[in-house]
Each structure stands twice: as structure tokens, then as C-alpha cells.
Amino acid sequence: MPQENKNPDLSRRNFLKAMGVLAVGVGVAGILRGVVIDIIPPNQNVESGYPTLQLALPNGNPVHTSDLIVNNPQIVIFNYPLQNEPNFLLRLGDSNNNDVAVQPTEVTIPATGAKFTSPGGAGPYKSVVASSAICQHLGCVPPEIRFHPPNDTSYPGKIHCDCHGSTYDPYQGFSVVTGPTQSPLPNVKLVYDATNDTYSASLMIGPVIYGRTSDLSGGNPISGNSTEVTTIS
Amino acid sequence: MNEEKSLIEKIMNEPQPIPRKVPDYMRKKGGIWYWTGAMIMITFFYEVITGVILLFYYQPSNAYNSTISFLTQPFGTIILTTHLYGAYLMIAFVYIHLLRNLFVGSYKKPRGSQWLTGVLLLILTVAAGYFGYSLTGDVLSADATDVGRGIAAATPFIGSYLEFIFFGAGTSIELFQRLEAWHIIIAGTIFLLFAIHFYMAEYNTIMPDPKEANYKAPLIDKDDKNYKPWYPYNFMYMMQIAFSTLALILIIPSAFALIPNIPPLLSPFPQVSPTSPLASQVPPYPPWFLLFVYKELDFQFASVIGPFWAVAIFTGMPLIYLFLIPLIDRNNDLKPSRRPLIIATGIVGIFYYVALSIWGAFRPGVPVPNSLALIFFVIPLVIMVPLIYYLAGNFEKEKYKNPNAWKIMALVSIAGFFGFLSGMSIYSLISTGSALSLGETVASLVFLALTILAIYAVYGGVKINKNPIRMTGTGYTVFGAVYGLLAVWIFTMISFIPMTSTRDQAMIGIGLGIIFFISAVLTKIYRAYAYGE
Structure with missing residues (x-):
């Protein structure tokens, strides 16, 4: 001891x-x-640059033009460039549901006065467009913000946010139609592969996605080389 | 009479000073057995702290991806893997604490209700573990929730309600949200019940060496005026234990993280996602603490009576037995040789638990015929109970002269176990000649040799110097300086490791573990030098 x-x-x-x-x-x-x-x-920044992600159906097959409905009243979204960044996928048409070719246009950001050129439509009829589905006013997401087809009684042919009434024009590069938003929706540049009839998201053009310091930060990257397209009924 | 008062009446009406002075023998050699509860408490607090950090990152809507992404976050690997192994250690300590108290008989008066809260804490701890490892969303978690749903749904009358309450109505988001909620609710309940358990322990006092009271309950520590005050003597000892436990929690998973292709049962990482093509290659294991239930579901009669009744019988019966122990063994004898039934069932229980776990680990999902199940459950009972009664009788008649006789007997039975394992693996090596059998053979022979060596040492073959040479003050100072500088050096090293890869994080984890081990050693040196303990 x-x-x-x-x-x-x-x-x-x-x-x-x-x-x-x-x-x-x-x-x-x-x-x-x-x-x-x-x-x-x-x-x-979890990604050094914008990834190129093929749009795929929930069963893993790539999205073909026939999978997209012209003037679809249901909300079709996919995440890009990160997991928690939803985007609208629209195949635009006229009131007779015929495809409308969307041309690149110059879009003004009312908040800053800056201008950018929208990528325009993709696909065989140049009618498929995509943009961020997060409202630039205060960040509402679908189903509060959604596309109203040209035959709709309210806001025909426009994207309208039910939260505070912001309205955007998808035929004109998702530019601002009415406030309170001071900024158009960020456009997604879609690349169409005519040989295989497939679509890929490759870039974001326009203002930064709402609530982010940069489109490529604040979330987890999407694994693999495709992003899933889902329909909210 | 004093004995008629209930514990609540006594606690409320006769408050005691807390924290109590604790007896000095708790800090001497062998006193570590009084601290098994403290080790559980330390692992629990570690789990709470790491769990709160994980709460910032876990997304029930994105369970698997958010768990995997957290591994690449700086310190993420360390926090996630040590949260798992902290839980493993906590459960292991709970079992050690329970068995220790079972064998020394501390469930007897006045600690009956304390024992009951302890058994409840065992159930809650295992439940928190189940919900915790189901949260990751990996293939093992998918298997676990499937099995859990099956058992809950098979409950008579309220099955569908139970399934909805614990696992939600079917969507993946609801499932993980509910698993997370239950995980945290159970952890909170553990804390509340632990507070009650701890207060009871303080009230009933530490159980002194039964020898001093001629092995008769109730055994209460009489506050001796000569006991050293709680602070700093007891505080420093507790710190020493805390640092050692922390070192274990940090070093074990970090070392395992460095081993490539580690089997899923030991892996500190989540497995692949259930939708991955590799998922079918992962054996559907539960973690080690549930392996015994997993093997029991392979029994032929378990598939006849269904998963609910199999689990109710196999885990319910031992738990009911544990709850009833204070009522079964009511007399005031504390000597183990006068409680042969409790000792024998305790040993058989350990055998069932260990053997079923090993069986489940090496032969997962292989059905067991009824005849083999009967042999497995009956033979140990038929051998152990009469044997323990016979040995207990001999102890009562003082037939064994060697004071370490019971230790030798315990070691002989462990040697027998490893001998059996060696025999099995040698047979398997000869018949199959696989590298796995060779590894098993070598491992079991090494354990057999170690146990035989221990028997030899306990029997008196190895003389331990009874008067260890006391280090001089200079010696302590030199050792203290070396250890202190070593800690600072390791800290400098790990501060410059980048925290990007899992491997680097594992190295940081090992470094931090060693620093806490050094802290424990320094605390011991300080206690030895300053307090002469």
C-alpha cells in the first residue's frame, strides 16, 4: 500500500x-x-462547376419528347444543380395545344436593371423550357407557384405564385409580368440530343436561385449523371 | 418500524446530502467495479453531445444521402462513427453493470426498486440503439425496419396501431421522421429514468464489501467521518474514468475505419443504399446487441409461432425473470454460494446470449431444427444448475483452500468454451481448408492459451510483487513532463492534418483518443503523487 x-x-x-x-x-x-x-x-461550393445531368423518369429511363405533355396542367419538376433546388419542366403550346417555338430573348432584371439572354426552347419543336421553381419574391415552392396553361381562366400562359401574386412569363424567358417580385426566374439551359431524343440540364442563366449565395452552394450535389423528373398531381 | 416506509416516503421525508462522500476503497485496486454505472453515464453524455450535432445535419426526407454527406463534412466521420461505437460501448457497459450487480446480489434490500429501474433502462437503451441504427437509411436499416414492422404488425389486437405509431403510415419521409422522433424521445426518457436511478443509488448508498457485514442484507454504507471529501479526491478519480472511456470511444471506431473491407458487423460506417445493386451482397445483419434475437428467429418453431411470439418469448422471458429476481430471491443472504439458483441462471443466460450471437454472426439465416434447439437450450441448463448447486455446497463446507477458487472455476469454464471453439474450427479447417477457418483456429487457440495462462497465474504460479516500488517525486515529474509534451505534440500533428478524407479523419480520431488516454494517465499520476492514492 x-x-x-x-x-x-x-x-x-x-x-x-x-x-x-x-x-x-x-x-x-x-x-x-x-x-x-x-x-x-x-x-x-460543393460543385466546382455546373454539372450536366440527363433528365430521367423515376424508372431510370431518359425523358423523351413523347413523355412530356404540351400545356401539362400538372406540375413537373426536377432538381438541378443541387438536390434541394427544384425546377419546372414545361412543354409550351398555344391554346390549341400545338407546340410553340420559344426564341432566345433579352430579359431585364428589374431589381438591378441588368439584362441577360434567355436560352430559348429545346427539343424538336423548340418548345421545352425549364426554370427554377422557387419564387424569386419570398421563396415559395410548388404547388403555390405553378404554370397556368393558355386555356386556364386565370393567368393563362403564365407562371403565378399564389403566395403574394408574382407572375412570370415562361414564353419570354420567365421575365417578370407583375410584382411584387423584382427578379425573373433563373432559366435552366436544356441541351437536346436529337439522335437519342433525350434532354440534359447543363447551366443556370439569369439571377441566383432564391435564398442562395450561389446556385452551387447550400445543398448536396446530385449523385450520378441524371436527375429525376417527378410529377406533383 | 422503519422498514415499513416506502422508498418514496423516505426520499421525500428524509432528504440526504448529495453528492455523498464516497468510501475511500472505491478508489483503490478493484474499486473500478463500483464505477460501471459511471462509465454508462459518461458514454450517455457523449451520445447526447454527438447526437445533437448530428441533429443539425440529419434530413428525414433525405435520410441516406444526408448521412453519407455528413461523412465528408470536417469531423463528420469522427462524430458519426463514434456516435455508433459510443452506443455500442454504452450497451456493453449496461450489460456489465447488470451482471456485476446480479452476481454481487445488490438487487436485495434496500435496492429492489433501484434494480427495477435498471432493467427498464436496459430496455430503453437497446430500444434507442435500434431506432438509432435504423435512421441511416442504408440497406441494414431497411432490413431492420422491415423486421421491426413485421414484429409490430404481428402483435395481437393492436398490431396495426403499433406499426403506425412507430413506423408511420407508409411513406419514406414519415418513416424516418418517426424513427428520429422515437430515437430522441427514448434518449430523453433514458435521461429522466437515469436521474431517478442515480438518486436512488445516492440515497441507498454504495454497497460495501459484503464480507464486512457477514454477507447479510441490508447492506448500507455508514458515512464514515474519515472518508475523504468528494472534491477533489472523488472528482479526480471520476475524471480519470471519464478520460479513459472517452479514449476508448474515440480510438476503437477510428482504428476500425482504417481497416479495408471490414465486415459489416464491425464496420463503423453506414452500408450501401438499399436501392444500390451492391445491396444484395450485404448480409442482413442487425448490430451485435440484437444478433441473439436474429438467430432465434431462425429456429423452426419460431417460424411456426410467428415473429411476434418468438420475440415475446425469447426477449420477454429473460426480462420478466430479471424484473422478478428481487421477488424470487427474497432472503437476506448475500453470499453467492447461498444463491446458487441466481448464479447458475446468470451464467446460463450469459452462455445463451454469447452463443446465440456468435451463431447468428457466422450462420445468419440458416434454419435450426427443433431437435437442435432443444439440445441447445436444455443441455447448458441441465449441466450448469446441478453443477453450481454442488460447487456452492462445497463452498459452504469450505472444501476449497485456495482463496481464488471461484476465479479458477470461472476461468476453467471460459477455457472450456475456447477449447470447444478450437475443436470446431480445427475440424472445419481439416474438412474445408479455407483461410477463414485457419484464422478462426489461430484466434481460438490464442484465446485458449491466454485463458490457461490466466488460470496458472491465479492459481499462484506467478508471484506478483506485493510491495511495488514507489516512484520518487522526480520520477513522477519526468513521466508527467513526457506525457504532457506528448499530448501537445500529438495535438500539433492532428491540427495540421486536412480533414477531407475519411482516412485523415480516422487519424485525427485516434490522435484525440490518445490525448484523452494521456489525460487519464496524468490524472492517475497526479492522484498518486498529490493524494497518495
């Missing part, structure tokens, strides 16, 4: 204490570093 050390050398005792505090201190510092790093939400 070790005897009780009645009168240990005080300076040695303090030295041991200092060493103990030092070791525990660096251990706690190491742990705290992790805690602090992980409590701050990650905001790094």
Missing part, C-alpha cells in the same frame, strides 16, 4: 497539475474545433 504523501513538493505538484491541465486542454481544444466547425452550416 502506498503511504499517503503528507507533504509532497508543492512546485512538483503544481508542475504535474499544469501538465494534466495541458493534456486535457489540448484534448478539449481538439474536440471543440470539431464542434465549432460542425455547428456552422456548410456553405462551401
Whole structure:
């Protein structure tokens, strides 16, 4: 049995204490570093550039032109460029449900006065367009914001957000029709492969997606080289 | 009479000073057995802290991807893998704590209700573990929730309600939202019940060595004026235990993370997604603490009576037995040799648990015929109960002169177990000649040799120096300086490792673990030098 050390050398005792505090201190510092790093939400650019993702049906097959309905009253969306960034996929037509070719146009951003050129329609009839489905006013998402086909009684041929009444024109590069929004919807550039009749999303054009510092941050990248197109009924 | 008062009456009407002074022998050699509860508490707090960080990142709508993405976050690998292994350690400590208290008889008066809350805590801890590993959304979690749904749905009368309550009405988002909610609710309940359990422990006092009271309950520690105060003596000892536990939690999963192709049963990472083509190659294992239930579902009669009744019988019966122990063994004898039934069933219970787990790990999903099941369950009972009664009788008559006789007997039975395993693996090696059998043979022979060595040492073959040479003050100082500088050096090293890859994070985890191990050693050195403990 070790005897009780009645009168240990005080300076040695303090030295041991200092060493103990030092070791525990660096251990706690190491742990705290992790805690602090992980409590701050990650905001790094998870993608170095815009990925090119093929549009695919839930069963994994690529989307062909025949899978898209002209003036579809249901909401068709896909995520791009990140997992939590939904976009409308529209095949635009006139009131007789014939395809309408959408030409690239110059779109003004009322908030800044800046201009950009919309990519225009893709596909055999140049009628397939896509844009962010997050309202640029206060971030409402489908079904609050949705496309009204040209035969609809209210807002025919427009994208209207039921939250505060912002209206966008998909035939004119998703430009602003009425406020309160001060910014058009960011356009998705679609690339059409005529040989295989498939579509790919390759770029975002226009303002930054609502609520983001950049289109490529604030979410997780989509794994694989396709993104799933789903229909909200 | 004092004995007529209920525990609640006593606690409310006769409050006691908390924290109590604790007896000095709790910090001496062998006193570690009084601290098994403290180790559970430390792992629990570690789980709460890492769990809260995971809560910031987990998305029930995106369960698998959000879990996998967290691994690439700085410190993500460390937090996720140690959260899993912290839970493994917590469950292991719960079992150790339970068995220790079973064998020393601390379920007897006045600690009956404390024992009951302990058994409830066991159930809650395993339940939290089940919901926790189901949260990842990987292929094992999909298997686990399928089995869980099946068992819940097969419950008579309320099956569909139970399935909806625990697993939701069918959508994936609702499933993971509910799993997450239950995981956290159960963790909160553990904390509340633990607080009650801990207060009861403080009220009933630590159970002193039964030798001092001639092995008669009730055993209560009488507050001795000579006991050292709680702070700093007990505090420092508790810190030493906390640092050691923390080191274990950090080092084990980080070391496993570095092993390539680690089997799913030991892997600290989530497995592949259930929709991946590789999913079929992952054996549908539960984690180790549920392997025994998993094997029991392979029994022929279990498939006849259905999964609910199989689980109700196989886990319900042992739990009911544990609840009833304070009522079955009511007399005031604390000597193990006067409680042969409890000791024998305890040993047989350990055998069932370990053997079923190993069986389930190596032969998953292989059906077991009724005849084999009968042999498996009856033979250990028929052998152990009379054997323990016979040995207990001999102990009562003081036939064994060696004071370590019971330790030798325990080790002989463990040696027998490894001998059996060696025999099986040698047979398998000769008949198949596979590398796996060779590994199994070598491992079981090594364990057999180690156990025989331990028997030899306990029997008195190895003399341990009874008067260890006490280090001088200079010695302590030198060791203290070396360890302190080592900790700072490791900290500097791990601070410069980039935190991008899983491998780098595992190295940081090991480094942090070693720092906490050094902290434990320094605490021990300080206690030895300053307090002479």
C-alpha cells in the first residue's frame, strides 16, 4: 500500500497539475474545433462547376419528347444543380395545344436593371423550357407557384405564385409580368440530343436561385449523371 | 418500524446530502467495479453531445444521402462513427453493470426498486440503439425496419396501431421522421429514468464489501467521518474514468475505419443504399446487441409461432425473470454460494446470449431444427444448475483452500468454451481448408492459451510483487513532463492534418483518443503523487 504523501513538493505538484491541465486542454481544444466547425452550416461550393445531368423518369429511363405533355396542367419538376433546388419542366403550346417555338430573348432584371439572354426552347419543336421553381419574391415552392396553361381562366400562359401574386412569363424567358417580385426566374439551359431524343440540364442563366449565395452552394450535389423528373398531381 | 416506509416516503421525508462522500476503497485496486454505472453515464453524455450535432445535419426526407454527406463534412466521420461505437460501448457497459450487480446480489434490500429501474433502462437503451441504427437509411436499416414492422404488425389486437405509431403510415419521409422522433424521445426518457436511478443509488448508498457485514442484507454504507471529501479526491478519480472511456470511444471506431473491407458487423460506417445493386451482397445483419434475437428467429418453431411470439418469448422471458429476481430471491443472504439458483441462471443466460450471437454472426439465416434447439437450450441448463448447486455446497463446507477458487472455476469454464471453439474450427479447417477457418483456429487457440495462462497465474504460479516500488517525486515529474509534451505534440500533428478524407479523419480520431488516454494517465499520476492514492 502506498503511504499517503503528507507533504509532497508543492512546485512538483503544481508542475504535474499544469501538465494534466495541458493534456486535457489540448484534448478539449481538439474536440471543440470539431464542434465549432460542425455547428456552422456548410456553405462551401460543393460543385466546382455546373454539372450536366440527363433528365430521367423515376424508372431510370431518359425523358423523351413523347413523355412530356404540351400545356401539362400538372406540375413537373426536377432538381438541378443541387438536390434541394427544384425546377419546372414545361412543354409550351398555344391554346390549341400545338407546340410553340420559344426564341432566345433579352430579359431585364428589374431589381438591378441588368439584362441577360434567355436560352430559348429545346427539343424538336423548340418548345421545352425549364426554370427554377422557387419564387424569386419570398421563396415559395410548388404547388403555390405553378404554370397556368393558355386555356386556364386565370393567368393563362403564365407562371403565378399564389403566395403574394408574382407572375412570370415562361414564353419570354420567365421575365417578370407583375410584382411584387423584382427578379425573373433563373432559366435552366436544356441541351437536346436529337439522335437519342433525350434532354440534359447543363447551366443556370439569369439571377441566383432564391435564398442562395450561389446556385452551387447550400445543398448536396446530385449523385450520378441524371436527375429525376417527378410529377406533383 | 422503519422498514415499513416506502422508498418514496423516505426520499421525500428524509432528504440526504448529495453528492455523498464516497468510501475511500472505491478508489483503490478493484474499486473500478463500483464505477460501471459511471462509465454508462459518461458514454450517455457523449451520445447526447454527438447526437445533437448530428441533429443539425440529419434530413428525414433525405435520410441516406444526408448521412453519407455528413461523412465528408470536417469531423463528420469522427462524430458519426463514434456516435455508433459510443452506443455500442454504452450497451456493453449496461450489460456489465447488470451482471456485476446480479452476481454481487445488490438487487436485495434496500435496492429492489433501484434494480427495477435498471432493467427498464436496459430496455430503453437497446430500444434507442435500434431506432438509432435504423435512421441511416442504408440497406441494414431497411432490413431492420422491415423486421421491426413485421414484429409490430404481428402483435395481437393492436398490431396495426403499433406499426403506425412507430413506423408511420407508409411513406419514406414519415418513416424516418418517426424513427428520429422515437430515437430522441427514448434518449430523453433514458435521461429522466437515469436521474431517478442515480438518486436512488445516492440515497441507498454504495454497497460495501459484503464480507464486512457477514454477507447479510441490508447492506448500507455508514458515512464514515474519515472518508475523504468528494472534491477533489472523488472528482479526480471520476475524471480519470471519464478520460479513459472517452479514449476508448474515440480510438476503437477510428482504428476500425482504417481497416479495408471490414465486415459489416464491425464496420463503423453506414452500408450501401438499399436501392444500390451492391445491396444484395450485404448480409442482413442487425448490430451485435440484437444478433441473439436474429438467430432465434431462425429456429423452426419460431417460424411456426410467428415473429411476434418468438420475440415475446425469447426477449420477454429473460426480462420478466430479471424484473422478478428481487421477488424470487427474497432472503437476506448475500453470499453467492447461498444463491446458487441466481448464479447458475446468470451464467446460463450469459452462455445463451454469447452463443446465440456468435451463431447468428457466422450462420445468419440458416434454419435450426427443433431437435437442435432443444439440445441447445436444455443441455447448458441441465449441466450448469446441478453443477453450481454442488460447487456452492462445497463452498459452504469450505472444501476449497485456495482463496481464488471461484476465479479458477470461472476461468476453467471460459477455457472450456475456447477449447470447444478450437475443436470446431480445427475440424472445419481439416474438412474445408479455407483461410477463414485457419484464422478462426489461430484466434481460438490464442484465446485458449491466454485463458490457461490466466488460470496458472491465479492459481499462484506467478508471484506478483506485493510491495511495488514507489516512484520518487522526480520520477513522477519526468513521466508527467513526457506525457504532457506528448499530448501537445500529438495535438500539433492532428491540427495540421486536412480533414477531407475519411482516412485523415480516422487519424485525427485516434490522435484525440490518445490525448484523452494521456489525460487519464496524468490524472492517475497526479492522484498518486498529490493524494497518495
